[in-house]
Amino acid sequence: MAKFYCEYCGTSASSVSSLTAGNCLRHPNGPNKGKHKLYEGSEKSKYTCKYCGQSFSSLTSLTAGSCLRHPNGPNKGKHAPAL
Ligand SMILES: [Zn+2]
Ligand SMILES: [Zn+2]
Numbered sequence: 001m002a003k004f005y006c007e008y009c010g011t012s013a014s015s016v017s018s019l020t021a022g023n024c025l026r027h028p029n030g031p032n033k034g035k036h037k038l039y040e041g042s043e044k045s046k047y048t049c050k051y052c053g054q055s056f057s058s059l060t061s062l063t064a065g066s067c068l069r070h071p072n073g074p075n076k077g078k079h080a081p082a083l
Pocket of ligand 2: 050052054067
C-alpha cells in the first residue's frame, strides 16, 4: 500500500487527505501551527537535506535535526528533504 509522508516531520499516512488533516509538530511556523505537508518525493532508502546535503535513513530523523545551512540562518530551522 502506498504511504504518504509529511515533509516537515516524516509522519506517514495511507492517504493524502488523512495526512494533511493532522497538525504537524514540526511545522515551520511552530508546533501544531499548521498541517502536515505532503512530501512529493519518492520513498527512498536515504534522504538528503536540500540545504546541507547530510543524509538520513528516514524523513523522521532528517526533520528532527537542526540545519546549519538553513536559509533562515544556522540552526534556525530543520533539515528539509530534497525530492
Ligand atoms: Zn508533519
Ligand atoms: Zn540540512
